[in-house]
Amino acid sequence: MSQTTNHQFRLAARPVGLPKRSDWNYTEEPVRDPGPSEVLVKNLYISLDPAMRGWMNEGRSYVEPVKIGDVMRASAVGRVVASQNQNFKAGEHVFGLLGMQEYAISDGKGLNKIDPNLAPLPVYLSALGITGLTAYFGLLEIGRPVAGETVVVSGAAGATGMVVGQIAKIKGCRAVGIAGGREKCDYVVRELGFDACIDYKAEKVLESLRQHCPKGINVYFDNVGGQILDAALACLAMRARVAICGAISQYNATSGIQGPANYLSLLVNRARMEGFLVFDFAARYAEGVRYLATWRAQGKLKSKEDIVEGLETFPETLLKLFSGENFGKLMIKVADS
C-alpha cells in the first residue's frame, strides 16, 4: 500500500463565526500498512454534522476539541483494505470515527461492521446511523411521546429531524415540522407523512405553531435554538417535554448565544427541557438500529441523503449545514468502492 497517497483535512485555526477555508490545511501523506491489531480502511462516504462546529472550538464540551493540526473528526463508512485485527477482514464494510480523509488506520475500537445488502452504504450515515439513532433515543427517551400527542421538530428536513417526525407518526402522534423553504416542507408532508410543516422563511412561526398545534405542543425536539425555540416554548402544552438536541442557529454566533426568553413557560406549564447526547445510549445502539431497520423495511421510515462528491469540497460543503442549504443527511462521497 505504500505507493497510495492519503489526503486529509486538518484543523489549521479555531474559527470565529463560520469556518473558512483558511481554517483548514489540506494535507497529503503516504498510506502506511496496518500494524499489529490495526485495520486500514478506505473511506467511501464521510458524514458532515452540525456537531463538528462545536468540536472546532477550544474549551470544555462533551468531547475533547479537535487539536490544531489533527485530522478533522468525522464519522464515515468505508471498506477494509487490509487488516491485522482478527475481528475485521479485507473487503468488509465498516462504520466509525474515521476522520475527514481518504484512508484511516483504526485499532478496531469503535469500528462496527455494516451490511451493504441490508441498506445502501449512505443510509448507514443517515437513518441507520448516528443521526437516526439520535432521533430514536432523543424522541423516545427524552421526549417520551404518547399516542395522540403533538410532536414538533425543528430542522425537520435535516437528517435527524426527518426521522423524529416519522417515528412520531409510527407512535401514533401528530407530527409538525419546521423547515426552511417550500420544497423541504412539501417533502416532509408529502413524502414522509408529517401532518404539517411550517416554512420558517415564509411564515410567522409562532402563529403557524398555534394554528397547527391547537392543543399545544406536548413534545418539542429542538435542533436549532434561537427564535424558533422561543416560539415553541410559547406554545407548550401542560407537562410538555423539550428535548434539546442542538442549536444550529447559534453555533456560529460571535456575539453570544441567544437564550430562550420564553423559558418561564416551563414554569407555567410544569414542563421540562432536557439535553441529551446520543453517545450516552451507545450500549443500546443495536436495539435502535434493529427498530430503525425494521421500520425502513416496512416502508414506514424513509431517508434522504444529500451527497456531495469529492473530499476536497469539504470546507464549502460544511457550510451548507449552516446556511440551511442541505436537504437530508449531508455527506461527502470520497470513492466508489
Added chain:
Amino acid sequence: MSQTTNHQFRLAARPVGLPKRSDWNYTEEPVRDPGPSEVLVKNLYISLDPAMRGWMNEGRSYVEPVKIGDVMRASAVGRVVASQNQNFKAGEHVFGLLGMQEYAISDGKGLNKIDPNLAPLPVYLSALGITGLTAYFGLLEIGRPVAGETVVVSGAAGATGMVVGQIAKIKGCRAVGIAGGREKCDYVVRELGFDACIDYKAEKVLESLRQHCPKGINVYFDNVGGQILDAALACLAMRARVAICGAISQYNATSGIQGPANYLSLLVNRARMEGFLVFDFAARYAEGVRYLATWRAQGKLKSKEDIVEGLETFPETLLKLFSGENFGKLMIKVADS
C-alpha cells in the same frame, strides 16, 4: 357585625414595571354576616409573595389574573369570627386565600384549620405554609437530591430559599446559597447551617460558584432568573436538575425577559430544567406539613418572618420583595387576634 368596617386593597390598574400606589384602590365597606355555609374570618397575618406580581398581569398564566376592581388575591391566616359552616367554629384559626383585606367571607373551600399551639401563627405563612411546601416539593420532587450532592439555591434568605437549603442539609447534601448582602449570607450559614452563601452584590457569582461547588452543581433551585441562573447553568454537573420556582429578577421587566444564554449547558451535561407549581402537590400538603413540622420540632428547620404592621402599608411593603430588602418570609400583620 354590621357596624364593623372592612378595608381592602383592590387592583386599580395593571402595572407597568414595579407596582405603584396608584395601581391600587384602598376601599372600605361594611362587614356582612356570613350566609348559609359561609364563614366570616378576621385576617391576622397576610402573606406577600413574588407570585402576586404575575397575578396582576393580564393574560394566560397558571391561574386567572386578578380582575381590575377585585380584592387582591393573597394567602392569610385568620380567626373565625362567625360561621354558618358546620366544619368551622368561631374562635378557630384558619389558613386560606383570604385576600388583601381585614375580613373575608369564605364558603369553606380551600380553608384549612391550623393549630396555634403547634407553631406561632406567622409560621403557617412561612416554613409550614405555602413557601415551605414549595421548597419541600420543588426540591424533593423536581430536584431529587441525593446525599453527597451539591444543592445551590438562589434567594437563599427568602422564605422558600431558606427552607430549600435546610432540607438539602437534612438530606445529607452540600447546601450553597446565593443572597444579597453580608447580613443575609451570614444568617443562612451561621443560623441555618448552609455550607456557604454567595453575596451576589459583592462577589462574582460565577467565580464563587466554581469555588464553592468544586464538583459542579447537581441541583439548582432557582428563584431569581437572569444572570444568576446563567451563572448556575455554567456550573452544572453531569445530569444536573434545575428546578425553576420563580424568576423574581424578571417579574418587573419592561423590555422583555432575559433568557438563559447558557441553556446549552443542559445539552453538554445531559441536564434537565423543569418548572413546577406547588399547587400541583395539593393532595400531598398534609405529608409536607407533617415532615416540615417534625423537622421544626427537632430543631433542624428554622424559619424567619419579616413582619410589617398595618394593612395600609401593602403597596410599599410589596416592593420590598423586588428590591431584595425583605429578609425571611414577608407578611403584613393586620390585627393581634
